[in-house]
Amino acid sequence: MSATNYPPKVILTEVGPRDGLQNEKGVIPTAEKLAFINALVESGVTRLEAGSFVSPKWVPQMADTAELFDQIKPKAGVRYIALVPNPKGLEIALQHPVKDIAVFTAASETFTKKNINRTIEESLSEIGQVLATAKQHGLWVRGYVSTCFACPYEGAVKPERVLEVAERLVQAGVDELSIGDTIGVANPKQVESISAMLLEKIPEEKIALHFHDTRGTALANVVAGLRMGILKYDASAGGLGGCPYAPGASGNLATEDLLNMLEGMGIDTGVNLEKLAQASLAIGKTLGKALPSKVLQAMAEKCI
Amino acid sequence: MSATNYPPKVILTEVGPRDGLQNEKGVIPTAEKLAFINALVESGVTRLEAGSFVSPKWVPQMADTAELFDQIKPKAGVRYIALVPNPKGLEIALQHPVKDIAVFTAASETFTKKNINRTIEESLSEIGQVLATAKQHGLWVRGYVSTCFACPYEGAVKPERVLEVAERLVQAGVDELSIGDTIGVANPKQVESISAMLLEKIPEEKIALHFHDTRGTALANVVAGLRMGILKYDASAGGLGGCPYAPGASGNLATEDLLNMLEGMGIDTGVNLEKLAQASLAIGKTLGKALPSKVLQAMAEKCI
Numbered sequence: 001m002s003a004t005n006y007p008p009k010v011i012l013t014e015v016g017p018r019d020g021l022q023n024e025k026g027v028i029p030t031a032e033k034l035a036f037i038n039a040l041v042e043s044g045v046t047r048l049e050a051g052s053f054v055s056p057k058w059v060p061q062m063a064d065t066a067e068l069f070d071q072i073k074p075k076a077g078v079r080y081i082a083l084v085p086n087p088k089g090l091e092i093a094l095q096h097p098v099k100d101i102a103v104f105t106a107a108s109e110t111f112t113k114k115n116i117n118r119t120i121e122e123s124l125s126e127i128g129q130v131l132a133t134a135k136q137h138g139l140w141v142r143g144y145v146s147t148c149f150a151c152p153y154e155g156a157v158k159p160e161r162v163l164e165v166a167e168r169l170v171q172a173g174v175d176e177l178s179i180g181d182t183i184g185v186a187n188p189k190q191v192e193s194i195s196a197m198l199l200e201k202i203p204e205e206k207i208a209l210h211f212h213d214t215r216g217t218a219l220a221n222v223v224a225g226l227r228m229g230i231l232k233y234d235a236s237a238g239g240l241g242g243c244p245y246a247p248g249a250s251g252n253l254a255t256e257d258l259l260n261m262l263e264g265m266g267i268d269t270g271v272n273l274e275k276l277a278q279a280s281l282a283i284g285k286t287l288g289k290a291l292p293s294k295v296l297q298a299m300a301e302k303c304i
Numbered sequence: 305m306s307a308t309n310y311p312p313k314v315i316l317t318e319v320g321p322r323d324g325l326q327n328e329k330g331v332i333p334t335a336e337k338l339a340f341i342n343a344l345v346e347s348g349v350t351r352l353e354a355g356s357f358v359s360p361k362w363v364p365q366m367a368d369t370a371e372l373f374d375q376i377k378p379k380a381g382v383r384y385i386a387l388v389p390n391p392k393g394l395e396i397a398l399q400h401p402v403k404d405i406a407v408f409t410a411a412s413e414t415f416t417k418k419n420i421n422r423t424i425e426e427s428l429s430e431i432g433q434v435l436a437t438a439k440q441h442g443l444w445v446r447g448y449v450s451t452c453f454a455c456p457y458e459g460a461v462k463p464e465r466v467l468e469v470a471e472r473l474v475q476a477g478v479d480e481l482s483i484g485d486t487i488g489v490a491n492p493k494q495v496e497s498i499s500a501m502l503l504e505k506i507p508e509e510k511i512a513l514h515f516h517d518t519r520g521t522a523l524a525n526v527v528a529g530l531r532m533g534i535l536k537y538d539a540s541a542g543g544l545g546g547c548p549y550a551p552g553a554s555g556n557l558a559t560e561d562l563l564n565m566l567e568g569m570g571i572d573t574g575v576n577l578e579k580l581a582q583a584s585l586a587i588g589k590t591l592g593k594a595l596p597s598k599v600l601q602a603m604a605e606k607c608i
Contacts, residue, residue, distance in 0.1 A: 001308075001531050003496040184602075187568035188527045192307040216517065216561040216598040217568075220524040223492045227305050257520040264491035264521075294520040298488075 004227050009268045011047070013142075013178070013208060013234045014040050014255060016283070018049035018083055020240025022061045023251060024287055030064045032286050034071055037080070039279035040237060044271035047079040049102065053089035069096040081142060085116070090130050094137060101134060103127045103174065104144035107162045108151030111182070115146070124168050131173045143174035144210070148194065149186035159194050167201055176206050178234055181221065184214025184251070188224035195228035208232035211253045213239065213292075218253035219261050226267075233258060238280030238291030254293030256280065308531050313572045315351070317446075317482070317512060317538045318344050318559060320587070322353035322387055324544025326365050327555060328591055334368045338375055340587045341384070344541060347579035351383040353406065357393035373400040385446060389420070394434050398441060405438060407431045407478065408448035411466045412455030415486070419450070428472050435477045447478035448514070452498065453490035463498050471505060480510050482538055485525065488518025488555070492528035499532035512536035515557045517543065517596075522557035523565050530571075537562060542584030542595030558597030560584065 017037050021028055028036075033051075040048055050072065051065030065082060072080055079100040084090045093101060105123040106112045112120050127143070134141050148162045166177050179198065191209070198207055209225045209232070211218040222233055239254030259273045277296055284291045321341050325332055332340075337355075344352055354376065355369030369386060376384055383404040388394045397405060409427040410416045416424050431447070438445050452466045470481050483502065495513070502511055513529045513536070515522040526537055543558030563577045581600055588595045 001533060003500055004305075004493070004531070006493055185568070187565050189308070189310055189569040196307055213520065214598065214602050215564055216520070216558070217523055217565050219521055220527045220565065223524045223527060227308070229305055254520070260519055261491050261521050261524065264489070265493040294518065298518050 006226055006265055006267060007229075007231055008266070009231070010226070010262055011208075011232045012045065012255065012258070012269050012271055013081075013232065014045045014048040014237060015210075015234050015252060016040070016048070016237035016240040016255065016280075018052055018062065018081075020236040020238075020252060021283075022052065022059055023241040024061070026287060027061050027063070028283070028286055030067050030071065032283070033064070033068055036279060036283045037068075037072065039282065040276065041075050041078055043275035043279060044269070045276070046077055046270065048081065050080040050082060052083035052085070053093045054083065054085050066092060066096050069098050072097070079140065084130060084134075086126055087129050087133065090133055094133075098139070100140045100142070102142040102144060102178075103130055103169075104146065105165060105169070106146035106151075106182075107157050107165050108147040108154050110153040111147045111151045114153065120165060124165070124172070127169065128172050135173055141174045142176045142178060143169040144178045144180055145169070146180045146182045148179045149181045149190055150183060152183050159197050162194060163197055163201060166198060170202055170206060174206075176208055176232070177202070178208045178210045180210040181212055184212030184218070186211065186221050187217055188220045191221045191224035192228055195225055195230055199229065204229055204231065208234055210234035212251050213253045213257070214251060219257060222253070222258060222261070237276060238284055238296055239293040240280070240283070240291060254291070254296065256293040256295040256299075260295040310530055310569055310571060311533075311535055312570075313535070314530070314566055315512075315536045316349065316559065316562070316573050316575055317385075317536065318349045318352040318541060319514075319538050319556060320344070320352070320541035320544040320559065320584075322356050322366065322385075324540040324542075324556060325587075326356065326363055327545040328365070330591060331365050331367070332587070332590055334371050334375065336587070336590050337368070337372055340541075340583060341372075341376065343583035343586065344580065345379050345382055347583060348573070348575035349580070350381060350574065352385065354384040354386060356387035356389070357397045358387065358389050370396060370400050373402050376401070383444065388434060388438075390430055391433050391437065394437055398437075402443070404444045404446070406446040406448055406482075407434055407473075408450065409469060409473070410450035410455075410486075411461050411469050412451040412458050414457040415451045415455045418457065424469060428469070428476070431473065432476050439477055445478045446480045446482060446512075447473040448482045448484060449473070450484045450486045452483045453485045453494055454487060456487050463501050466498060467501055467505060470502060474506055474510060478510075480512055480536070481506070482512045482514045484514040485516055488516030488522070490515065490525050491521055492524045495525045495528035496532055499529055499534055503532065503534075508533055508535065512538055514538035516555050517557045517561070518555060523561060526557070526562060526565070541580060542588055542600055543597040544584070544587065544595060558595070558600065560597040560599040560603075564599040
């Protein structure tokens with residue numbers, strides 16, 4: 001087998017301030033979130049999940065999202081993405097300076113039911129309503145598909161089901177998909193086969209991959225995606241987010257771990273690893289914990 | 305790019321009882337080492353590093369290696385490997401029931417000097433003496449090459465240098481090489497290119513890859529090796545060994561993390577993950593610490 005021809009450039013979507021912080025204990029003051037977001041942008045991040053217009057009853061960590069968007073001084077060319085769970089969330093988002101949103105559903109019926117108390121069909125129908133209004137207002141929309149590799153309740157998820165949900169979202173008008181390995185069980189072989197299937201039907205620039213490092217396979221999965229020609233990846237600064245069921249265990253792929261590997265491979269992301277690591281260390285300090293990123297640990301301990 | 309045709313089978317060399325335990329604090333009683341080794345073999349491991357005939361002054365953790373080999377009741381078809389640093393070590397090894405040994409050198413001059421106070425040339429010459437005697441006694445010999453991807457002192461290591469040292473070891477008579485990323489800095493692109501270079505000159509069955517997960521890239525590097533057609537990998541039960549400079553950070557790739565990924569990819573190792581994890585948990589208990597393997601953590605915490 002000959003060596004892979006890796007792409008020169010990859011686009012990172014930083015999910016730490018939303019997906020990350022939402023899954024950490026404790027509520028971060030708005031000013032510190034803002035400083036975190038600004039530090040991430042300063043490091044070169046051009047797309048980030050900033051918050052979520054979800055009920056503060058369910059997710060107190062995101063209760064200040066409206067306030068946060070009011071305070072962000074957007075840098076040109078940067079997407080500050082707000083998660084919008086339903087038409088009600090969109091209504092609130094539209095009252096604030098929000099230009100980029102994300103909607104979400106899943107490829108597993110049981111997960112969707114337990115997560116948002118909807119069938120996948122009901123969730124797609126609601127996303128259709130959100131998208132109709134969002135497009136009228138000229139918003140850019142990202143669509144998350146969770147549990148694309150396996151479901152914590154159902155086990156294996158059929159790749160055909162992932163493709164079906166992905167295509168429905170694209171038809172409904174999402175500008176980009178984020179194909180998620182919610183529980184960190186994907187392996188490179190599976191990533192190659194799902195990527196190939198998606199790429200047959202959906203343009204490459206509309207596909208991002210979102211891996212969790214719960215079992216140490218996230219970077220191997222990124223490389224599998226790169227080999228298949230997918231150029232967009234999600235990651236969370238410091239590995240923020242964790243696994244909600246295992247303190248200390250990793251959830252989201254850590255941005256530092258991704259950047260370090262890509263840098264070594266000569267693949268440009270436009271993001272400065274040292275600066276991003278500083279942003280992670282600062283938010284880790286606020287949270288009062290060491291973040292799980294291996295590269296962050298190696299940097300801190302001068303590991304050789 | 306089309307999906308990779310992964311091999312159906314991979315051969316694991318378990319390094320936990322030597323490379324792992326040598327880099328942990330504390331000396332494990334011989335009986336517990338023996339139980340650990342037997343449990344690993346019981347899980348399906350067919351090659352393992354059992355100990356090291358090195359001065360107990362330098363490595364007290366391995367002081368009981370002779371005693372250990374005297375007590376092992378070898379299972380047919382299993383290689384119980386003893387590290388032999390020099391002719392003196394071999395002399396002792398030959399007084400005990402040792403049939404498989406490992407010798408070691410490195411691809412970086414400064415590392416070799418600091419690690420064993422020899423030039424690479426001096427070390428190869430000494431290995432030549434060890435091999436001459438070992439072959440007279442019909443021993444099987446593995447040759448470790450450290451710092452094949454970078455050196456903690458010199459930085460980048462030239463792939464040509466790795467090839468040169470590897471070829472010298474093969475010419476001297478080693479039956480197998482273990483190409484090591486001692487400080488966990490390799491990336492998949494580098495692994496592909498070094499593997500291609502080695503495979504041009506050395507038969508595939510003589511090459512094993514040894515990765516550290518210090519920066520989270522070990523499994524991505526394994527997959528890169530698999531793509532190039534390399535079928536032998538080293539790993540350490542539970543991730544034993546750590547990074548000597550960073551408590552809590554990972555060193556050796558954890559066997560559980562490797563097995564879990566390979567199993568998911570349908571690649572057979574002949575080793576039972578659950579049983580191996582039990583062996584790791586038992587030795588972790590003796591060491592009084594949680595081992596860094598992510599899969600072990602995910603199993604323990606029922607992470608979803």
